[in-house]
Amino acid sequence: MKAVICTKYGPPEVLQIQDVPKPIPKDNQILVKIVATAVNSGDVRVRALDVKGFMKTVMRLVLGFSKPRKPILGTVFAGIVEQTGKNVSSFKIADEVYGVTGFKFGTYAAYIAVSDKSVVVKKPTNATFEEAAAICFGGQTAYYFLEKANVSKKANSKILIYGATGAVGTAAIQIAKYHQAEVTAVCSEQGQEVVKDLGADKIILYNKEDFTKTAEKFDVIFDAVGKITKRQCGHLLNHGGIFKSVEGFDMASEDIKQLEFLRELFEKGKYKATIDKTYSINEIVAAHRYVDIGRKKGNVVIKIGE
Numbered sequence: 001m002k003a004v005i006c007t008k009y010g011p012p013e014v015l016q017i018q019d020v021p022k023p024i025p026k027d028n029q030i031l032v033k034i035v036a037t038a039v040n041s042g043d044v045r046v047r048a049l050d051v052k053g054f055m056k057t058v059m060r061l062v063l064g065f066s067k068p069r070k071p072i073l074g075t076v077f078a079g080i081v082e083q084t085g086k087n088v089s090s091f092k093i094a095d096e097v098y099g100v101t102g103f104k105f106g107t108y109a110a111y112i113a114v115s116d117k118s119v120v121v122k123k124p125t126n127a128t129f130e131e132a133a134a135i136c137f138g139g140q141t142a143y144y145f146l147e148k149a150n151v152s153k154k155a156n157s158k159i160l161i162y163g164a165t166g167a168v169g170t171a172a173i174q175i176a177k178y179h180q181a182e183v184t185a186v187c188s189e190q191g192q193e194v195v196k197d198l199g200a201d202k203i204i205l206y207n208k209e210d211f212t213k214t215a216e217k218f219d220v221i222f223d224a225v226g227k228i229t230k231r232q233c234g235h236l237l238n239h240g241g242i243f244k245s246v247e248g249f250d251m252a253s254e255d256i257k258q259l260e261f262l263r264e265l266f267e268k269g270k271y272k273a274t275i276d277k278t279y280s281i282n283e284i285v286a287a288h289r290y291v292d293i294g295r296k297k298g299n300v301v302i303k304i305g306e
């Protein structure tokens with residue numbers, strides 16, 4: 001089968017399309033024919049080993065010393081169940097599914113075999129495969145951090161989302177709005193139409209206005225791009241307010257509940273897949289070059305096959 005192999009850590013050109021053996025599902029696994037995946041900020045970070053200081057050594061120990069031990073990168077997929085292991089009862093052939101593999105990677109490929117108990121569920125019925133692949137990474141990360149900030153438990157909270165136009169930011173706006181929060185989105189001029197379309201109540205353009213000087217106060221400040229600190233903006237928090245950031249040691253963990261939540265929202269028409277660009281698997285290097293720039297609006301999708 002066709003797969004993208006990360007031959008070593010480095011620039012996008014280290015990625016090569018190769019022919020590798022098609023996985024054979026074990027008794028507890030399903031074989032998914034992947035229709036779409038996405039290039040996420042986490043993927044380019046792993047490919048380039050783009051972490052600071054001692055974390056580089058930690059990442060080499062975790063991922064592989066000079067190249068990823070798991071050479072097929074990619075952590076999200078949407079596709080069709082082609083085969084089921086003999087102990088699998090929760091999925092059947094032809095089910096349309098979407099899932100997240102996290103540190104197991106492996107989704108830049110025509111097929112993947114995953115446990116039926118892993119983070120894989122039926123995809124939203126009204127989503128295309130491209131949309132389903134697009135909503136996983138940002139959706140599950142935003143869900144994780146907003147839950148930690150208790151956004152689902154407090155109606156009408158006021159939340160400021162800094163870096164509202166990335167995969168995580170666009171997801172956070174929609175999840176916060178679903179929980180009836182009043183959302184102030186901080187983004188560049190190029191992103192304002194995107195955040196308006198997703199339901200942001202107020203917009204601060206960071207290239208025109210210093211958001212730390214706003215007179216408003218917030219119950220939650222969520223830095224969805226890891227570019228600000230609590231020290232910079234803590235004075236904007238109400239008493240008991242919470243600051244969360246994607247930067248730091250707190251790693252969003254993925255689970256089935258998050259994907260089921262996103263499916264429910266998508267099917268209710270309360271969640272959109274913000275897709276900036278779509279590439280074919282043959283254009284993986286170009287897709288990585290684009291995501292490397294760090295200015296994508298929402299998500300970059302890779303079409304693999306149908």
Ligand SMILES: NC(=O)c1ccc[n+]([C@@H]2O[C@H](COP(=O)([O-])OP(=O)(O)OC[C@H]3O[C@@H](n4cnc5c(N)ncnc54)[C@H](OP(=O)(O)O)[C@@H]3O)[C@@H](O)[C@H]2O)c1
Nearest residue numbers: 041141163165166167168188225246250251252294295296
């Ligand atoms: N801790 C975790 O578990 C976890 C999980 C997932 C992701 N992350 C991290 O979260 C960050 C965001 O991820 P992502 O996938 O959403 O990234 P992304 O989609 O690549 O984010 C790109 C967006 O960020 C905006 N941006 C760039 N610089 C900005 C700045 N200085 N101020 C405000 N906005 C800025 C860009 O818009 P403009 O250039 O137009 O402003 C662009 O829309 C990454 O650093 C990623 O590593 C952490």
